[in-house]
Amino acid sequence: MDQAVREAIYRSVEKESFARKLSMKLVELEDRYSAVEMTYDPKTMGNIYDRAHGGVIFSLIDEAFETVGQADGTVGVAMNVSVTYVSSPDKETVLRAEAKEISRTRKTAGYAIVVKDQEKNLIATCQALLYRTGKKIPFL
Numbered sequence: 148m149d150q151a152v153r154e155a156i157y158r159s160v161e162k163e164s165f166a167r168k169l170s171m172k173l174v175e176l177e178d179r180y181s182a183v184e185m186t187y188d189p190k191t192m193g194n195i196y197d198r199a200h201g202g203v204i205f206s207l208i209d210e211a212f213e214t215v216g217q218a219d220g221t222v223g224v225a226m227n228v229s230v231t232y233v234s235s236p237d238k239e240t241v242l243r244a245e246a247k248e249i250s251r252t253r254k255t256a257g258y259a260i261v262v263k264d265q266e267k268n269l270i271a272t273c274q275a276l277l278y279r280t281g282k283k284i285p286f287l
Contacts, residue, residue, distance in 0.1 A: 148178040152220040155287045160214060169203065171210050179248035181215035183207060187236050187264075198235040199270070204242070205230055208260050208273050211244035215258060216277045217284050223256065223277040230273045241265040246275075254279055 153176055160166050160173040160183075169192075175182035185207055187199060194200040208230060216223035236242065243263055250257040260273035 148176070148218055149220055152218065152284070152287060155284065156214055156217055159286045160210070165206070166210055169206055171207060173210075173214055174243075176214055176218060178218055179215065179251075181211045181218065181246045182243060183211040183214065184241055184243045187240050187242050189237070189239060198237075201230075201232060204232065204262060204271050207242055207244045207262060208246075208271065208275075211246035211260055212258055212273075212275045212277070215246040215248060216256065219279075220284055220287065222280045222282045222284055224280065225275065226255070226278045227276040228273060229275070230271055232271050233269045236264050236268075236270065242270060251279075 156176060157173055169185055171183055171185040174184050189197065192200055192203045212225065244260055246258050246260040248256055249259050256277045256279055258275045260275060262270040264270055
């Protein structure tokens with residue numbers, strides 16, 4: 148992976164207002180692989196059932212998807228994202244989303260994304276499809 152692209156993506160995540168709001172951190176970025184972490188706080192990230200809000204889990208998935216999808220230095224946009232919520236963390240814990248590219252064509256790329264807590268319990272799985280625009284990422 149190009150080092151300038153890696154550094155640009157790390158910088159963009161550090162500046163991204165939504166990622167900062169949820170305290171998400173890009174912790175690994177390689178060609179065709181990304182890992183993003185955040186600390187789940189049940190007091191501020193819960194739903195009406197006092198469980199993890201699905202939007203919080205989806206946001207973590209989307210950040211991993213977003214970063215791995217740009218790792219080649221070009222803009223990619225989501226075409227389809229399908230999430231299966233498996234379990235909910237019941238206490239404060241670090242959640243980690245790992246995105247791995249499983250297919251790539253000239254115009255699309257497919258990703259398998261998993262979210263686990265710090266005890267390695269499975270929280271969610273995801274299949275995501277990216278449209279590859281071919282345009283250079285503007286923040287490079």
